[in-house]
Amino acid sequence: MGGNKGTYIYQYPHPAVTTDCVIFGFDGVSIKVLLIQRGIEPFKGKWAFPGGFMKIDETAEECARRELEEETGLKNAAVEQFYTFSDVNRDPRERVISVAHYALVRLSEVKGGDDAASARWFSMDEVPSLAFDHDRILRMAVNILKERICFEPIGFELLPEVFTMTELQNLYEAILEVKFDRRNFYNKMLKLGILSEAEPRPANATRRTPSKYRFNAEKYAELKQKGFRLEF
Amino acid sequence: MGGNKGTYIYQYPHPAVTTDCVIFGFDGVSIKVLLIQRGIEPFKGKWAFPGGFMKIDETAEECARRELEEETGLKNAAVEQFYTFSDVNRDPRERVISVAHYALVRLSEVKGGDDAASARWFSMDEVPSLAFDHDRILRMAVNILKERICFEPIGFELLPEVFTMTELQNLYEAILEVKFDRRNFYNKMLKLGILSEAEPRPANATRRTPSKYRFNAEKYAELKQKGFRLEF
DNA sequence: ACTTAATGCGTTATTTTTACGCAAAAAGGG
């Protein structure tokens, strides 16, 4: 297996390749991002995204998922690459280019295990100055998230399986930093046809009992094939 | 300067890093893509995208532009990266990951110089089976182009400075593979506010003399700042 | 007991999109 320490010789200089993961979460009020505190130089003590060096026999996506699990305990996250950062001096050790990924996960999926001793969720407004060029990576990830959330039903990955319309609206408002009219949001969402009622309204339901929904991936796949776009 | 042949030793295996460029053009009727015929193994004789190994002291974008000029004579193209391909066996020589870029250029900008002896434009429907995983790269580039053209005014990079509304519509129709109503397209485009009349209609202009427009980058920048989206 | 906030289910006005009509002028064909 590749990746073992030893001596590797090339006729031309090779950059090192890493992956980084910007992991977004949502606590019902604000968007959070998962950071780990670096235990070694460079940038020892600073916060950074989970990530690390790519092994010679894994793809970027595999590397991202592996590093994520090693450093935060989070397994099988649906990571998606969004940009490759290749500034010449972004790492003081050697030339390193990094394939940056993002993923949306439920807060509950990250348990503070042994590995994750130094992992912590930060609200967007309490994120400290980060190691390497991770400030720039975060800015870009947030922009990508704002764009994607408008055209792909990825927001549901941040909510529990079953959620109320208000929770969904709060999520969209937190990400996009806008306010929607509650009734228009409700109508628009339902008309899209990608939600199902999670359970029939219970018999004792009163007006104040909110309806519960879940994302319907099958319906979305159908609609998408017919050439439909979300658009918010 | 880096990049010279020699002996380079690392404690861990390093993949090689390349860039590839998917260059789109437009001849008034169909979308074209610029390919070069490989002169050496592997895939000798097969067609592929311009591109090559990244030097140790250049960014991915710089590498893409350099290789593009070396192989096709095309200078200073506005390349933009869209995906990093990292399958383990995508290159038979060694582990290679490639940062793929695209650019939109006017056909006239590519002159068949010495370097570009083997460069040729292909219509989308005459593209042969390509080297490496370049078939996959092309599919993804085309999808990205279709998305981007709807939200960013990049189409103008494919047209002459000054163009008629019909030419612009033909371009959109060729890329998106749809048909628009001529009058609705005309109204929508003008209402966006990102076109200026290239010249006052000449005195001898009759009804059949089409108006000429040019893309107004300043107006677009203004509108964009106010939070405006193109949307087609 | 009173106020405040959340939910479901609407309605109406405005804006945007879509589908066409029409006349003038050039181009093409026999």
Add this chain to the structure above:
DNA sequence: CCCTTTTTGCGTAAAAATAACGCATTAAGT
């Protein structure tokens, strides 16, 4: 040369989507 077809500019009317807001009920807070 005459007739048909195509292209262009400038419209309009219907349809659809969006935005703004009303209201009754019920729970929660004070």
